[in-house]
Amino acid sequence: MNATDRTSTLIRGGRIIDPASGLDATGDVLISDGRIKAIEVGQPLSVEPDTRVHDASGCLVVPGLIDIHVHLRDPGQQHKETIRTGSMAAVAGGFTTICCMPNTAPALDAPEHVEYVHARAREAGLARVHCIGAATLGRKGLTLSPIESLARNGCVGFSDDGDCIENPDMMKSVLQACAATNSVFMQHCQEKSLTIGSVMHEGAVSLKLGLRGWPRQAEEMIIDRDVRINRDIGCSYHAQHLSSAGSIKIIRDARSRGEPVTGEVTPHHLLLTDEACLDYDTDAKMNPPLRTEADRLKLIESVADGTITILATDHAPHTMAEKQQPFDDAPFGIIGVETALPLYARALVESSAIDWPRLIACMTINPARLLRLDENGLGRLEPGGPADVTIIDPDHQWIIAPEMFHCRSRNCPFNGWTVNARAIATFVGGRPCHVLEDSRFQSPA
Missing domain, CATH: 2.30.40.10 (Urease, subunit C, domain 1)
Incomplete structure (x- = not known):
């Protein structure tokens, strides 16, 4: 601390x-x-x-803001970001607590790798940094990580983010292990067989640009499958960076049945559409991709009606050289912790979709409760x-x-x-x- x-x-x-x-x-x-x-x-x-x-x-x-979806790139890709620079960016954006994803090198699949992150965060002395542990070893989706040990050593949730757990039997094992430790599982929802070579949303814009499209179904199929598998397990299941109207419907229906299902949206999916890619702008290339205006409006509606209660950034740094490659070759992702607050204000408060108290709840107590950080007093202001x-x-x-x-x-x-x-x-x-x-x-x- x-x-x-x-x-x-x-x-x-x-x-x-x-x-x-x-x-x-x-x-x-x-x-x-x-x-x-x-x-x-x-x-x-x-x-x-x-x-x-x-x-x-x-x-x-307000309570210090909490971002449950950040890529710090450390260890392994410190040329893109370090725990210190990421923490500096976080506090500049108003975030006092950030949760880093496990797609590092090595992955956060062992207690010593988690302790490395915690030690670097203590040295930085800025934002509180919590780890989301890798659900499977090396994030390969083949062998279950030591989830109980990782939870004891400070992981506040589990994910293979950057990759989806595709095998249904492995998915069931992960959900059971997370449920046994009262941990949240956070899914990167992507059916890879539908996205091989895909670089942007599948639609009129991808057709115009001659780029391989990424269908909504790749996201929606995984969420639907996972919700069904989890129905008899009862693990806290969280769908990351939602992008499609169909995904929102699945989440809404599950929540209406009282199932422990949550989801998050990002500023870019609330403010941009696939038309941002028209000039082959690689800064608009992200995973999941920007979709249509109809999807964008449904995402905003989902926050307004309470289906989505958590706002995150999916802060994903890449070097300028990497992003200057041709669109097909450039990596997915954008940075976000220093711009999330005003962008969410623009998308949600200035548009009158929600008010400031609702926005603050989605960036403080709601994510804190999901990851049980509120048990340590985070996400709230109290003597x-x-x-x-x-x-x-x-x-x-x-x-x-x-x-x-x-x-x-x-x-x-x-x-x-x-x-x-x-x-x-x-x-x-x-x-x-x-x-x-x-x-x-x-x-x-």
Whole structure:
């Protein structure tokens, strides 16, 4: 765990939004010894003379944001990202907790590999980093990983992300093992036999560009199969980076039956369509692919109606050289932790699909509950709990410029977009790990 800040800090006069308790009111938050000492609504808190006081008027004071789907590329691909640079990017985006995927080299399929990540995260001393362990050895889908041992050593969930567990019998074994340890299984939903050589959504745009298409059914078939297999097992099943209207229907139907099924969406699938690929822009190449306007609108609707309760990034760094290859050869994925907040605000709040409290819930307490991080006080603001706090200026207008990012890579399809809302300060364990230089929320002299 990160070291805490022993100095008392008062966050004065912000709009405090804590979806876990239902609090939404203007007030003060006092931080001391790395924990929230007090929350006061209605009258100002009295503090000691040496307390650092920050004026948060006009800002949102929320639990530290949580991203349950991040690729840190470390170990094995540190030329794309490191645990330190990924953590720097995370706190700059308002995230105090991130969960890293196991598609590293080596995969996170042994306790010593998990401890490597935890040790590097402690050295960085920024965001809290939790590991999603590999469900199968080497993520090859052939042999079950030591899930019980990995869970004891800190893995908060399991996945073979980057690859789908295709064999139904292995899928059943994984779900049973995860259920036995009360762990979440997170599926990368892709029927590979339908996506061999595919690089973008199968439709009019792929036909126009002469690129091999990726059908929606590749995602939907896996979710449908897994939900059926899991019906008698009852494992907490989470479908990653959903992209199609059909997938949403499967998730909605399962949840209506009371099954332990959840899903996540990403900013790019809420804001972009396959038309972003028209100029063969490899920054718009991702897995699963961007789909149609009809799919995009159904994804937004799924958040609005509560079918989807978790917002993630699928932060996937790649070097410029890799992304500058021809479309067929360039890798899938884009970066996301430094832009997710304003992009979600644009897609969901500014469009009036949901309000700020709902958005904050989808980025704090909901993911915390899924991975049981709330048992350690994460995802909420409460006296005595860890002082993981994000300050958001909802009116801060800025232009997305990847060259200014903390992330090691620059693969961002939103370059040049003007957006509103920004994390202007991020506290992890009471420590100000990020304070935006040009914001009005500055450390006092």
